[in-house]
Amino acid sequence: MAQLFGDAVVEKDSFNAGLLEFIAGSPTPFHAVQRMAAILAANGFTALEEGEAWELRRGGRYYVTRNSSSIIAFNLPDSTVDVIARGVRLAGAHTDSPCLRIKPQPDMRKNNYVQLGVEVYGGALLNPWFDRDLSIAGRVDYIDDQRSLGSCLIDIGKAVAVIPSLAIHLDREANQSKSVNAQKELPPLLSISGVRDGAFDDFLLSWIREHAGVTNAARVLSHELSLYDTQAPALIGLHDEFISSARLDNLLSCYLSLQALLAGDDTSFNMVVCSDHEEVGSSSASGAQGPFLRSVLERIVGCVSTRVEKRAEDFERLIRSATLVSIDNAHGVHPNYMEKHDSNHGPILNQGPVVKINANQRYASNSTSVARFKALCAKVEVPVQAFVVRSDMACGSTIGPITAAGIGIETVDVGVPTFAMHSIRELAGSDDAHSLYRVMTAFFSAE
DSSP states (O other), X not given: OOOOTXXXXXXXXXXXXXXXHHHHTOSSHHHHHHHHHHHHHHTTOEEEOTTSOOOOOTTOEEEEEETTTEEEEEEOOOTTSOHHHHOOEEEEEEOOOOEEEEEEEEEEEETTEEEEEEEXXXXXXXXXXXXXXXXXXXXXXXXXXXXXXXXXXXXXXXXXXXXXXXXXXXXXXXXXXXXXXXXXXXXXXXXXXXXXXXXXXXHHHHHHHHHSSOTTEEEEEEEEEEEEEOSOOEEESTTSOEEEETTHXXXXXXXXXXXXXXXXXXXXXXXXXXXXXXXXXXXXXXSTTSSHHXXXXXXXXXXXXXXXXXXXXXXXXXXXXXXXXXXXXXXXXXXXXXXXXXXXXXXXXXXXXXXXXXXXXXXXXXXXXXXXXXXXXXXXXXXXXXXXXXXXXXXXXXXXXXXXHHHOOEEEEEEOEEESTTSSSXXXXXXXXXXXXHHHHHXXXXX
């Protein structure tokens, strides 16, 4: 999957193969960030630690993570470029997806069955979670036999849980209306009670000792774990027209942004920021509403600005010359539900990226940022579409307005059209991610 920085644009088949591999290996934001960090390190980017002093060199490439679930990567042009005057080109996405999170004390025993208590994370479509082969992944924190705290990522990989539907014979109205009680109906089956019974934390402890190499782990203290569908991402359709996968919202955008950064021109000041917690409002230390991006930008200005007493002013000058492309999936027109779209603003799969616009600023696009994005699309001969929600429906949002309001950066909200957004398995066109990747590569290249 690694691609050398500054290489030519990757052709579509290779790009899509890398995308599917990336999503398959990223069942949680922690795993997504771990994989992005590995790709960056393989392409000459140096890891920075937030708690240490930074000495950034011109021409350098860097990345920094927060909470192991958000990541910012950037390159600094060489000393001949006025970084402050030219500004920074940013691509923003998010690492999280709606899912079922395992509760801190999840153990349940009912009628001889072992189940797990779960909580809905984000605005998930719940019905598609039934009758799926589910596994478990995330982060586990523990204490070892020397009383030191430790943390590790886990991905069980195999299917270990399922949420069985109630048979139609016992719910004759299921096909007429099916609401889901998250507390009552979503706890998955894990096992049957018997002689091998133990607490879920005991299972986790055994797993990390055997599979994560933490042989001295003494006790599990806490965890952030999610259920995920074990069905692999795939190209489907009579002619492979579609990408079918979990977590297309928004790992697709994370991947294409990262690959565009690698393919871009290192004479520009380019940055990719992929934040956690967008699906629950972004209000966290590692979310877009938190201080992560501003902190990184301020530290960069502190390293490159030659006017020590004017660094606050130079920060504002940098922002005034900056542009953010906020990338998050858009709603394609579903052929069975065409009435859900404004008839003049209905994106079609495989007909190009979508500019998202909302008069009430649920998206941060304005006429100037839209025009600049459309000009980029024209430059690389990629068609572009527009999405505006119906006037009688509520509009979703993205990290775009949050970042624009928090930092003051000019922003355009874009994305690829998809079906089944927030389902356990979503659908996108197999042309669109690559098309937007080409646009973002041009965005990251010097004019």
